[in-house]
Amino acid sequence: MDMTLVHGSHARPLKVALVGECMIEMRGEPGASISQTFGGDTLNTAVYLARLSSRGAVVVDYMTAVGGDAFSVAMRRSWRTEGIADAHVRVIEDALPGLYFIQTDLHGERRFLYWRGEAAARRMFDGPEADAMLAALAEYDYIYLSGISLAILSGEGRERLMQALHLARQGGTRIVFDNNYRPHLWPNPEAARQAYRELLRLTDLALITWEDDAILFGYRDTEALFSAYAQEGIGEVALKRGADSCLIQCPAGRFEVPAQHVARVLDTTAAGDSFSAAYLACRLQGGDPEQAARWGHRLAAQVVQYRGALIPQAAMPSMGTPSFPSVAQV
Known part of the structure; x- marks a missing residue:
């Protein structure tokens, strides 16, 4: 997959649209003090992607639907603070954002409680009001979305999104x-x-969590997964396996990149989202x-x-300058 920043004879910023749902995030102890911020898988990826991308080289947009309430206004303001554009955000005045509460165990594994059944994002591509958003997808060099992006949409919205993605990909x-x-x-x-x-x-780069695909498609092992993705014609697959090494399949071959050891895990929320952001x-x-993959880990x-x-901006790790290290084959 060609990821060059140069298009034709003129260098210009790459435009990346991330499609999904931002929710109100709450964490703490039920019945006690609770802190509130914003999150969601594609939004988390958008934030980390914007933080790691050179301004002027990559433009990050977030595409979703929100309400007309104070939380929706505040979340859009938080995106802009992170350098994320919100020009293609649909406002549905009679709707509200979804909400989730994070609970973590002693090992940092998280459990989510959701309130999102009537969230605005579910209707983002419904009706003629969504026509402009769908048409705008063809303006981007890259479109990033997740299984959750697909799951939250109505049947109508999902069908219209797929049609727009077909057209966008035909245009490059x-x-x-x-x-x-997320089964629930x-x-x-089967749906x-x-x-x-x-x-x-339609996918050019697949960022896959092994456990999720094993559950959904019943793959026996990683070989079966890679074979299935190759048959779909996907040129680059990064297989995420939690604290274990990442496996990559791409035109250069198949290889393994070890994960970084963490002595104390507090919260695994957004671990996969952040890996995907850094990889991209x-x-x-x-x-x-x-x-x-090393950036992702x-x-x-x-x-x-x-x-x-x-995480706070000040806690972002230093990544260095992208280069072309030799690839170790396995």
């Missing part, structure tokens, strides 16, 4: 997909499999898949040492 837009399978968001596994397969046929940021700025290792989805 590349599609990046993070599988993020789908009516049944999810059908939607995933349709999107995978590195690839967009000239790094090869091996270095991109480095950021994820930092993120799990903080509570909540988004």
Whole structure:
């Protein structure tokens, strides 16, 4: 997959749209003190992508729907503070954002409680009011979305999004997909499999969590997964395996990149989202898949040492300059 910053004879910023849902994030102890911020898988990725991308080289946009309430206004303001554009955000006045509460155990593993059934983002591509947003997708060099992005939409919205993605890709837009399978968001596994397969046929870069695909598609091992993705014609697959090494399949071959050890994990929220953001940021700025996976491990290792989805700006690790290190084959 060509990730060059140069288009034709003129260098210009790459435009990346991330499609999904931002929610109100709450954490703390029920019945006690609770802190509030914002999060959501694609929003987390958008924030980390913007932080790791050279301004003037990559433009990061977030595409969603919000309400007309004070929380929606505040979340959009927080995106702009992070350098994320919100020109293609639909406002549905009679709707509200979704909300989730994070609970973590002694090992940092998290459990989420959700209130999102009537969230504005579910209706983002419904009706003629969404026509402009859908048409705008063709303006981007890259579109990033996740399995959750697909799951939250109405049937109408998902169908219209798929049609828009087909048209955008025909015009040269590349599609990046993070599988993020959440069974409770789908009516049944087969509905999810059908939607995933349709999107995978359009995907250029797949950022896959092993456990999610093993559950959804029943892969016996990573070899079966890589074979299935190759049959779909996906040129680059990064297989995330939590604290274990990342496996990469790309035109250069298949190889393994070890994870970074973390002595104390506080909260695994956004570990996968941050990996995906760092991987994509590195690839967009000239790094090869091996270095991109190292960026992903480095950021994820930092993120799990903080509570909540988004770590402070001051805690962001130094990544260095993307380069072209040799790829170790396995």
